[in-house]
Amino acid sequence: MEKRIISGITGAIFVLFVLFFNQNCTILLNIITSVIAVLAMREIFSVLNISKVLEITVPTFVFVSFLPLFGLGLVSETAWYIYTLWMFSVMLIKPSTRLKHIAVTYTMAILISVSLGKLIELRNFGGKYGSFFVLLALAVAWMSDTGAYFCGRFFGKNKLCPEISPKKTIEGFIGGMAVCVASLIFIAFIFNNFVFIEKHTINYILIVILGLIGSPISALGDLSFSIIKRKCKVKDFGTIMPGHGGVLDRFDSVIFTVPYVYMFLKFFPIIN
Numbered sequence: 001m002e003k004r005i006i007s008g009i010t011g012a013i014f015v016l017f018v019l020f021f022n023q024n025c026t027i028l029l030n031i032i033t034s035v036i037a038v039l040a041m042r043e044i045f046s047v048l049n050i051s052k053v054l055e056i057t058v059p060t061f062v063f064v065s066f067l068p069l070f071g072l073g074l075v076s077e078t079a080w081y082i083y084t085l086w087m088f089s090v091m092l093i094k095p096s097t098r099l100k101h102i103a104v105t106y107t108m109a110i111l112i113s114v115s116l117g118k119l120i121e122l123r124n125f126g127g128k129y130g131s132f133f134v135l136l137a138l139a140v141a142w143m144s145d146t147g148a149y150f151c152g153r154f155f156g157k158n159k160l161c162p163e164i165s166p167k168k169t170i171e172g173f174i175g176g177m178a179v180c181v182a183s184l185i186f187i188a189f190i191f192n193n194f195v196f197i198e199k200h201t202i203n204y205i206l207i208v209i210l211g212l213i214g215s216p217i218s219a220l221g222d223l224s225f226s227i228i229k230r231k232c233k234v235k236d237f238g239t240i241m242p243g244h245g246g247v248l249d250r251f252d253s254v255i256f257t258v259p260y261v262y263m264f265l266k267f268f269p270i271i272n
Helices: 002-021 027-048 054-070 074-093 099-155 170-195 204-232 247-267
Strands: 159-161 165-169
Touching: 027 054, 027 099, 027 204, 027 247, 054 074, 054 099, 074 099, 099 165, 099 170, 099 204, 099 247, 159 170, 165 170, 165 204, 170 204, 204 247
Parallel strands: none
Antiparallel strands: 159 165
């Protein structure tokens, strides 16, 4: 648990550092998001045992890096189209290629690149509040996970999905929701009183709703990738983060929650 806490604190400091400098160096968040997408796909290739299948891996690495760097637009749309043509052509060029590898790679490449790309769109949409919106999106996922971990560890008795993730409990799930909502309220309060140049009216009711809906979505993302790990017979996707596992072990729920937060804030303005 000590390694998990140290890694978590280190990661939080790094995220805050990036968001702090985002106003003056916007490309930094783009580059880091792109790198995360590439590392996530690298872990997918590892559990599928196709890391050396260059005709699949190399084009995928190039593709998943495009959306975070260039956003949705002609360049990324062209990249998606070329990538799609190539992935289906691989089965013709090399008939021994397994359909499962093509299908899983293509699906995960689209999911990861589009979802993480929403971080950039969320920042751009937020304008001067961009860093605040991005932090909310990350907090929905990570604070739900943190709350579920510690509440489940100390109070958990009833299993949530024992066949998928034996350590997850109903008490942890509820605790994750509570910690998520409390964290979002705290973040909104800090930003409004100490970060924003002008004080605004923040709709805390919408903040609460954002957390109450987002936390179960975060759990869905976590459990979905747990199923993938179980199917691939691995405990973690990697070892890059001590106590947490790989990049996907830390960003699985983020991949599910970022698009949700983006759409929520588009429909329901929380700042007046």
